[in-house]
Amino acid sequence: MDNLKVQTNESGHGAPLKKTFKVNGNLLKTYGLVIALLLVCAIFSALSPVFLQPTNLMNILNQVAINSILAIGVTFVILIGGIDLGLGSYVAITGCLAALFAHPNTYPVIVPILLAVLGGVLIGAVNGFFVTKAKLAPFIVTLGMMTIARGGALVVSEGRPISNLSYSFNLIGGGALFGIPIPVIILAAVFIISFIVLKKTKYGRYIYAIGGNEEASRASGIQVNKVILSSYIICGALAGLAGLIQASRITTGQPNVGVGYELDAIAAVVIGGTSLMGGVGTVTGTVLGALIIGVINNGLDLLNVSSYYQQIIKGMIIIGALLIDRKKTK
Amino acid sequence: MEKKAEYILGMKGITKTFPGVNALSNVELKIKPGTVHALMGENGAGKSTLMKILIGMYPEYEGEIFYNGNKVQFKDIKQALDIGISMIHQELTSIEHMTIAENIFLGKEPAFKKVWINEKAMIGKTKELLDRVGLNLDPKTLMKNLSVSEKQMVEIAKAISYDSKVIIMDEPTSAITDREVDQLFTIIHELKKNDVAIIYISHKMDEIFKISDEITVLRDGKYIGTYKTEQLTIDQLVAQMVGRELTDLFPQKKKVLGEEVLRVKGLKKANAYRDISFHVRSGEIVGIAGLMGAGRTEVVNSIFGLESYDEGEIEFKGKQVKIKSPADAINLGISLVSEDRKRFGLVLPLSVRENMTLPNLHLISGFSQLVSKRKEKNIVNEMIQELSIKTPTGEQLVKNLSGGNQQKIVIAKSLLRDPDVIILDEPTRGIDIGAKSEIYHLISELAEAGKAVIVVSSELPEILGLSDRILVLHEGRLTGELSKEEADQEKIMRLAVGG
Ligand SMILES: Nc1ncnc2c1ncn2[C@@H]1O[C@H](COP(=O)(O)OP(=O)(O)OP(=O)(O)O)[C@@H](O)[C@H]1O
Ligand SMILES: [Mg+2]
Numbered sequence: 038m039d040n041l042k043v044q045t046n047e048s049g050h051g052a053p054l055k056k057t058f059k060v061n062g063n064l065l066k067t068y069g070l071v072i073a074l075l076l077v078c079a080i081f082s083a084l085s086p087v088f089l090q091p092t093n094l095m096n097i098l099n100q101v102a103i104n105s106i107l108a109i110g111v112t113f114v115i116l117i118g119g120i121d122l123g124l125g126s127y128v129a130i131t132g133c134l135a136a137l138f139a140h141p142n143t144y145p146v147i148v149p150i151l152l153a154v155l156g157g158v159l160i161g162a163v164n165g166f167f168v169t170k171a172k173l174a175p176f177i178v179t180l181g182m183m184t185i186a187r188g189g190a191l192v193v194s195e196g197r198p199i200s201n202l203s204y205s206f207n208l209i210g211g212g213a214l215f216g217i218p219i220p221v222i223i224l225a226a227v228f229i230i231s232f233i234v235l236k237k238t239k240y241g242r243y244i245y246a247i248g249g250n251e252e253a254s255r256a257s258g259i260q261v262n263k264v265i266l267s268s269y270i271i272c273g274a275l276a277g278l279a280g281l282i283q284a285s286r287i288t289t290g291q292p293n294v295g296v297g298y299e300l301d302a303i304a305a306v307v308i309g310g311t312s313l314m315g316g317v318g319t320v321t322g323t324v325l326g327a328l329i330i331g332v333i334n335n336g337l338d339l340l341n342v343s344s345y346y347q348q349i350i351k352g353m354i355i356i357g358a359l360l361i362d363r364k365k366t367k
Numbered sequence: 368m369e370k371k372a373e374y375i376l377g378m379k380g381i382t383k384t385f386p387g388v389n390a391l392s393n394v395e396l397k398i399k400p401g402t403v404h405a406l407m408g409e410n411g412a413g414k415s416t417l418m419k420i421l422i423g424m425y426p427e428y429e430g431e432i433f434y435n436g437n438k439v440q441f442k443d444i445k446q447a448l449d450i451g452i453s454m455i456h457q458e459l460t461s462i463e464h465m466t467i468a469e470n471i472f473l474g475k476e477p478a479f480k481k482v483w484i485n486e487k488a489m490i491g492k493t494k495e496l497l498d499r500v501g502l503n504l505d506p507k508t509l510m511k512n513l514s515v516s517e518k519q520m521v522e523i524a525k526a527i528s529y530d531s532k533v534i535i536m537d538e539p540t541s542a543i544t545d546r547e548v549d550q551l552f553t554i555i556h557e558l559k560k561n562d563v564a565i566i567y568i569s570h571k572m573d574e575i576f577k578i579s580d581e582i583t584v585l586r587d588g589k590y591i592g593t594y595k596t597e598q599l600t601i602d603q604l605v606a607q608m609v610g611r612e613l614t615d616l617f618p619q620k621k622k623v624l625g626e627e628v629l630r631v632k633g634l635k636k637a638n639a640y641r642d643i644s645f646h647v648r649s650g651e652i653v654g655i656a657g658l659m660g661a662g663r664t665e666v667v668n669s670i671f672g673l674e675s676y677d678e679g680e681i682e683f684k685g686k687q688v689k690i691k692s693p694a695d696a697i698n699l700g701i702s703l704v705s706e707d708r709k710r711f712g713l714v715l716p717l718s719v720r721e722n723m724t725l726p727n728l729h730l731i732s733g734f735s736q737l738v739s740k741r742k743e744k745n746i747v748n749e750m751i752q753e754l755s756i757k758t759p760t761g762e763q764l765v766k767n768l769s770g771g772n773q774q775k776i777v778i779a780k781s782l783l784r785d786p787d788v789i790i791l792d793e794p795t796r797g798i799d800i801g802a803k804s805e806i807y808h809l810i811s812e813l814a815e816a817g818k819a820v821i822v823v824s825s826e827l828p829e830i831l832g833l834s835d836r837i838l839v840l841h842e843g844r845l846t847g848e849l850s851k852e853e854a855d856q857e858k859i860m861r862l863a864v865g866g
Binding site for chain 1: 449462
């Protein structure tokens with residue numbers, strides 16, 4: 038049987054074209070976000086004389102710190118192809134947990150800090166376990182965890198705010214170092230570490246790989262389940278950190294705090310250009326996304342726009358940002 | 368334990384069942400170092416399953432595996448890769464948003480202190496590997512920007528990058544060009560010299576006889592035998608595979624041509640094709656030949672509304688029509704069996720039944736718009752029989768079918784619509800010789816039933832055996848048209864390279 042095929046190679050053909058396209062889509066996206074951020078800043082500084090004042094700018098950074106930390110955490114989970122809907126409740130329960138051990142003259146401040154973070158780790162581990170071992174959909178698992186954690190927050194706090202916290206504990210959310218609010222410093226550290234992990238380590242590479250094609254990653258010998266589990270743990274730990282900052286900032290463990298935080302965090306991730314399908318995105322984008330949301334919130338406050346309208350405007354901006362992003366990448 | 372085993376690899380008494388399917392029963396396989404061992408069998412015979420067991424993808428099975436004389440049992444793929452077995456998977460497994468280098472070194476990135484990726488070393492090594500497989504591409508090119516054949520060559524580069532002692536190649540040539548096949552064979556010869564054993568799976572007989580030293584045949588999940596290639600003829604091999612004698616691959620029937628059904632006039636799309644004019648009559652099979660990248664797929668995709676065109680006209684049954692989307696084409700009565708079944712043809716996590724009837728629900732839902740389960744089951748079962756699709760029931764998920772059987776589902780899907788024009792783009796890619804013959808007969812029956820058929824194919828015997836008329840494309844232009852009588856391989860080739 039003669040199976041001569043009519044094919045000679047045409048590869049290479051079209052290659053130069055490909056190269057110009059390739060010029061790092063991520064970079065292009067990041068520039069777009071920076072421009073968008075500068076644009077909203079320009080608009081608000083034209084509309085309000087207060088906006089550009091250093092205290093206001095620092096205020097914005099301080100405001101976005103919690104959302105940014107949450108958003109960085111959930112970026113890991115989204116990159117790997119999952120989702121976490123429970124962030125707001127994790128903030129509440131870890132904050133309450135920390136507050137319980139933060140009364141003056143009881144435990145050293147490291148105890149509430151560790152408890153908040155470890156609480157987040159535990160929550161993330163449970164999520165990750167059900168996603169990888171029981172093969173449940175992350176959407177459902179974390180939706181369940183959202184109400185479990187909220188209920189847990191009410192249980193540990195007995196439904197009441199936990200106040201009378203030590204001075205050193207309250208410094209975490211309210212203090213400053215060389216004029217920079219401590220939450221901003223924590224955010225910077227979290228950002229830098231996440232950036233390096235995702236960009237430079239094998240572990241980070243596997244997160245992208247699994248989000249891009251789980252089967253292919255498995256076929257390449259990657260221990261897919263372990264990596265997925267760890268991404269939920271990272272997300273939980275950062276939520277614990279955010280819960281700690283939150284409790285310290287309002288100097289209370291508040292079981293009802295954080296409602297809707299997950300949506301702001303996911304919005305920041307998506308505005309930042311991370312695909313909800315997984316495999317594509319950066320933490321730089323996420324932080325820029327959180328900053329854009331923060332600047333808009335702050336600007337509208339300065340302009341005395343009613344909070345009703347603020348919500349409507351924010352929603353429109355999220356959809357608008359995605360539209361622009363779609364156009365750009367097409 | 369021997370010092371140096373005669374066989375680098377042995378599989379004994381391998382049995383594997385999936386719910387409702389006996390994929391393998393008591394299969395054996397013995398591979399000598401430095402040889403190419405072909406694994407042959409029809410679609411669904413269990414070849415890929417056996418290899419997935421070997422590479423550790425299915426850690427649960429009955430039987431024993433020996434590597435270098437020692438019994439091994441892999442819990443996951445990593446263990447198999449580490450010990451020295453790698454695999455080119457039948458279905459492409461690249462990560463589209465990552466670069467070539469990242470894909471090749473996925474899971475084994477050169478790194479400082481096991482953590483920090485050494486980008487530079489990775490790029491350098493990738494460059495070497497790409498040279499070895501004859502790809503002149505930047506290692507930093509994203510996978511999604513590569514053609515199917517380039518991706519396949521990257522998979523090959525990846526498989527050899529493990530420096531394994533056993534390399535499994537599951538249909539490595541189903542999507543690559545002749546020149547690349549030659550390149551692959553050169554690589555295989557080099558590997559053999561280094562004592563590497565290759566397990567080679569392909570439905571292309573000529574390749575098997577060119578490259579393999581030994582052949583193991585599976586049929587219906589059972590071990591049939593192992594033979595020296597030189598002691599076997601093609602006919603004997605085929606008989607072992609299908610368990611019966613296969614008479615004429617191509618049907619020989621006299622056909623009656625009817626009215627013209629489809630006419631394309633001066634079709635043009637920038638950077639793809641131009642000046643494309645041809646027609647198809649009812650009862651006629653028109654073959655479109657050409658090199659990969661000649662624009663054949665783009666032309667038929669445009670006719671089907673999957674891609675746009677810039678200029679030109681399409682006439683359907685004498686009337687000028689505008690086809691803007693596949694829905695337009697389907698409503699007119701044109702259907703397409705796409706070459707890329709993953710992208711356009713199948714919803715993998717759905718069942719055979721759901722896939723087949725997805726675009727055809729109007730056939731089985733009456734005025735009430737409710738789907739009649741009974742009718743649906745009936746037509747699905749008819750199709751399963753007619754195309755001899757190997758599946759336990761219509762409820763099996765498509766992703767669990769063997770590659771060849773998936774292709775049959777795509778064909779079934781478009782046949783159900785009972786179209787007037789049916790376009791088949793590489794209809795037998797990855798299909799075994801028995802099923803090929805069935806599909807050829809089917810195509811010819813369609814034409815006999817008065818349908819106009821267009822077949823795009825890279826396999827010349829297929830084009831020659833099926834078509835009443837052959838169009839040849841070269842770099843987006845029609846360079847010739849040959850009748851069945853005047854066409855031969857040489858003439859087609861000459862037109863295909865532009866001469
Ligand atoms: N994950 C699975 N679940 C259920 N059935 C499966 C699964 N994988 C394979 N099968 C079935 O096992 C049988 C053997 O399939 P396999 O993919 O090994 O065939 P193959 O010889 O590689 O065929 P092809 O030449 O078409 O690639 C088929 O009947 C297939 O439907
Ligand atoms: Mg197979």
